Amino acid sequence: MSLFGNLSDLPFVEVVALLSRKSGALEISLGPFRSHYQLYVADGSLRGMVRDHSPVEDALQAREEIVKLFVAQSGSFEFTKLSPESLVGNLDLPLQRILLSISTMHDEIGAFREHFADPRTQFRATQALEESLDPTLSDFWQRSHKYFSDLPSGISAQQLSSLLRISLEQAQLYLYKLRAAGLVAPIRAVEQPPKNHQPLAPSIPASAPVAVGVAQPSPKSKPRSDGLIPRLLQALKGKIL
Amino acid sequence: MNPLYDPIASFGTGPKPLKLVVAGPVGAGKTSFVRSLSETEVVGTDELATEDIGKTFTTVAMDFGTLVLDGQPIFLFGTPGQDRFDFMWEVLCEGALGLVLLVAGDKPSEFSQARRILEFITSRISVPFIVGVTRQDLPKVWSSEDVAEYFGLPTAQVVSLNATRSTSSIFTLIHLLELVGAYQLSESFVSSDAGLAEPQNGFGQQ
Numbered sequence: 001m002s003l004f005g006n007l008s009d010l011p012f013v014e015v016v017a018l019l020s021r022k023s024g025a026l027e028i029s030l031g032p033f034r035s036h037y038q039l040y041v042a043d044g045s046l047r048g049m050v051r052d053h054s055p056v057e058d059a060l061q062a063r064e065e066i067v068k069l070f071v072a073q074s075g076s077f078e079f080t081k082l083s084p085e086s087l088v089g090n091l092d093l094p095l096q097r098i099l100l101s102i103s104t105m106h107d108e109i110g111a112f113r114e115h116f117a118d119p120r121t122q123f124r125a126t127q128a129l130e131e132s133l134d135p136t137l138s139d140f141w142q143r144s145h146k147y148f149s150d151l152p153s154g155i156s157a158q159q160l161s162s163l164l165r166i167s168l169e170q171a172q173l174y175l176y177k178l179r180a181a182g183l184v185a186p187i188r189a190v191e192q193p194p195k196n197h198q199p200l201a202p203s204i205p206a207s208a209p210v211a212v213g214v215a216q217p218s219p220k221s222k223p224r225s226d227g228l229i230p231r232l233l234q235a236l237k238g239k240i241l
Numbered sequence: 242m243n244p245l246y247d248p249i250a251s252f253g254t255g256p257k258p259l260k261l262v263v264a265g266p267v268g269a270g271k272t273s274f275v276r277s278l279s280e281t282e283v284v285g286t287d288e289l290a291t292e293d294i295g296k297t298f299t300t301v302a303m304d305f306g307t308l309v310l311d312g313q314p315i316f317l318f319g320t321p322g323q324d325r326f327d328f329m330w331e332v333l334c335e336g337a338l339g340l341v342l343l344v345a346g347d348k349p350s351e352f353s354q355a356r357r358i359l360e361f362i363t364s365r366i367s368v369p370f371i372v373g374v375t376r377q378d379l380p381k382v383w384s385s386e387d388v389a390e391y392f393g394l395p396t397a398q399v400v401s402l403n404a405t406r407s408t409s410s411i412f413t414l415i416h417l418l419e420l421v422g423a424y425q426l427s428e429s430f431v432s433s434d435a436g437l438a439e440p441q442n443g444f445g446q447q
């Protein structure tokens with residue numbers, strides 16, 4: 001029995017469905033000058049992956065490669081049966097579930113693209129993880145959380161994409177979801193002012209168009225009366241009196 | 242117009258000018274705001290919009306106006322709203338005394354872009370900022386409280402205004418300066434190098 005063909009006729013999703021109860025090595029060649037893959041599968045799970053002769057190191061990168069196969073328009077494939085015992089690798093990823101989450105991810109990127117933060121916006125961690133994340137997000141979080149919490153200037157989708165070798169849009173989607181989950185937020189390079197900051201001069205009357213959220217005296221912010229800002233403020237107020 | 246101040250002639254003689262930046266999406270009211278505040282003729286670069294952006298004239302480089310407060314010149318820079326000019330936001334905001342991000346209160350469709358601009362700038366550059374919700378004179382607009390909620394900001398950092406009115410624009414500036422004062426940066430930030438301070442952004446910052 002032999003299982004071979006081209007992804008142009010039999011898309012990767014369908015190949016994976018066929019392999020769900022088989023064990024062996026699936027070779028895929030996306031074409032001349034393009035990547036060549038070996039996927040080791042046993043009992044529907046991806047146990048190891050080699051891309052262009054080097055092993056794929058972790059689940060996050062494996063997902064990234066699976067995305068490429070998922071969207072490949074063509075590429076020859078051939079499956080060779082092997083005994084499951086010989087297939088002990090560094091990965092253990094349920095292939096069909098991953099494909100499902102990838103197709104969801106594709107839809108999500110399409111749906112949320114407009115709302116993504118700028119790829120250069122720096123993010124930081126806001127709270128520790130309490131509940132469990134879905135597996136895709138959790139792989140990403142495991143690889144990335146140290147950057148969010150350890151780097152004082154935070155980390156951007158652009159930097160994550162090159163550090164973790166994933167596509168920029170995926171990094172943006174992960175950030176978008178982590179943010180929605182309340183785990184990360186954009187850095188404010190300038191710190192938030194003290195709550196209830198004290199206006200330096202008599203505050204604007206409540207009827208004025210801008211007076212929002214005024215201002216209990218705070219012992220921390222004692223301005224210098226000869227400072228530049230109070231001078232500017234006084235001059236400005238002079239203009240409207 | 243302030244006949245006593247010629248920004249070009251005064252350059253290099255008096256106190257170093259401070260820089261205030263006005264950013265926001267297309268049509269937020271940036272040009273109007275700079276015009277409402279400036280004492281000198283605003284150097285504008287408005288041109289007929291080449292793309293369909295929902296308005297006829299749009300700012301293609303930036304607006305530039307000036308203001309002198311108690312002898313201290315202030316340069317007002319309005320950034321262009323179109324995305325393809327985003328490289329200018331960072332350049333302009335580096336070393337600025339403050340940033341006003343404007344968003345039109347009657348155009349919620351623009352909010353996500355406004356938030357994207359704001360977060361991009363404020364995550365990379367250490368600049369005090371407020372968000373100004375323009376068009377408050379119109380009947381159907383978002384309140385500054387709701388906009389604050391959307392931006393995830395304290396309500397004190399979001400104000401409402403009519404950018405075409407100078408009084409309203411001055412109130413907005415007052416609010417920003419009060420915030421700048423509250424940061425207690427009056428000594429380190431607004432030193433002799435105020436407005437031209439070193440940028441604090443990027444990856445290597447410790």
Ligand SMILES: Nc1nc2c(ncn2[C@@H]2O[C@H](COP(=O)(O)OP(=O)(O)OP(=O)(O)O)[C@@H](O)[C@H]2O)c(=O)[nH]1
Binds near residue numbers: 274323
């Ligand atoms: N009623 C009202 N109209 C405003 C207000 N702010 C701006 N406008 C009007 O809205 C239109 C757009 O304002 P601009 O100041 O050109 O906006 P902009 O942000 O400079 O736009 P771009 O340069 O294209 O990015 C103009 O017709 C202004 O007169 C406001 O607060 N109230």
Ligand SMILES: [Mg+2]
Binds near residue numbers: 287299300319
């Ligand atoms: Mg303009």
